[in-house]
Amino acid sequence: MARYTLGRVARQLVECSGCRVMLFDLFGRGFSDGVADLPHDARLYCSQMLCALASSPLPWTGDSAFDLIGYSMGGGVAVHFATAFPNMLRSLVLLAPAGLIRPERFGVAARLIFTSGIVPERLLANVTRRRLRRPLASGLKAKQQQLTAAEKGLTLPEPSMERESRGLEKAVAEAMDTHSAAVEAQPPEPLGVLWSMQVGRYVRWMLSHHDGFVPAFMSCIRDAPLVGQDEAWARLAELARGSSDKGQRKLPLCIVLGRQDDVVDTGDYEKDVLPLFGGLESGDVVWSLVPGGHDFPMTYSRHVLRTIFGFWGDSDDALTSLQAEETREAAISSSTGKLHHSTTASRKDADRNISSGCKPVVVESMQ
Structure with a gap:
């Protein structure tokens, strides 16, 4: 890590x-x-x-x-x-x-669940493994959907797997979903x-x-x-x-x-x-x-x-080198963005040429 x-x-x-x-x-x-x-x-x-x-x-x-x-x-x-x-x-x-x-x-719930011993170790490990496999963004998206629904007075249906262990998984998620x-x-x-x-x-x-x-x-x-x-x-x-x-x-x-x-x-x-x-x-x-x-x-x-x-x-040399690194990275990022924009525009031109019966220009690109 x-x-x-x-x-x-x-x-x-x-x-x-x-x-x-x-x-x-x-x-x-x-x-x-x-x-x-x-x-x-x-x-x-x-x-x-x-x-x-x-x-x-x-x-x-x-x-x-x-x-x-x-x-x-x-x-x-x-x-x-x-x-x-x-x-x-x-x-x-x-x-x-x-x-x-x-x-x-x-x-608080996560600490209690993990330290109390009331949940069997194998079950806790399975829920932890499953939660860690799920992308962080999906957990945050689900939380946001629940908050939005609550504000509107709605209740979102839960998938059966989530319903079975929603309390335990919520506790596990508290220890993992940081943003x-x-x-x-x-x-x-x-x-x-x-x-x-x-x-x-x-x-x-x-x-x-x-x-x-x-x-x-x-x-x-x-x-x-x-x-x-x-x-x-x-x-x-x-x-x-x-x-x-x-x-x-x-x-x-x-x-x-x-x-x-x-x-x-x-x-x-x-x-x-x-x-x-x-x-x-x-x-x-x-x-x-x-x-x-x-x-x-x-x-x-x-x-x-x-x-x-x-x-x-x-010394100032370290800060100067760090600034040079920042400049190089910005140049790379800018070039990548320009290349992507140019490639997208070229593809649109090629599509227009194809639709009008003209031979398109072949454009090589890296993405």
Whole structure:
């Protein structure tokens, strides 16, 4: 999953700033084996991070050895890793981090269904698998249809399969159907949209080829550091402040949130997280808002990179390279649009020539 969710950020870190980047799939995802006999909690994933670092032929350990970037649930794991091994990190960047998500944002019913044990594991796994196979857009469309019908005082008929498990599936959907609440005035990056779309295809690939994916997903909802991690975040705030009395250096920390994210809600985190760090005035945390919903590291990756480069104090060369990348992508997008428009127009001309008895001009095109 990391190659899609953080692939654009990783590639631009390498190309624009010369970083050495390590990406790896968490247990039960991508090409990583599942771990069926252990809960998928922060301890498991922090252990996996240490194993991944140790597996590299290049050195990653030592004091201030590397910068850690965590996204979504990975951000929640990164908080625990930072509090356990603070001396290893040069800095910590959290992108829409889990950990203090309010339960109502994540889905109260979903948490209850997955953690209570009242639903047989096999049934829950079947419903989860079926819901993950369905494209996200279809779930959102169904929700919108129900809202529209409710406003008009209508009742939509339910298919028999949906009726049989509608309560359970609704609960499962609460944990999966996340999207932007509104459209940004600034359009997303064209290639970023394509990367975001690949995530759904990759999930369906894992459902077909990775037997450990669904159990890992279900265990994450139960055990991963998604909500209620107040103690770990309080410890992170102490690290961000530093302590000269204890000989503890200050850990540079940057938190990046999407303005339209309805999972890691900006307003919630401003109320719940910023006070832990003494507010923005304390200078203990760099707090940045960027366009987009929960997938902003894919759809608005260059906004993320500008924040990170500024936080790191990178040279102007990195920002110049990033701007050049943006210009190249815009040119490619523009050329593709013009080619498509030209091809469509040419085909219309050819159709008119055919209808009038004239020999059409042959036009080669790529789409």
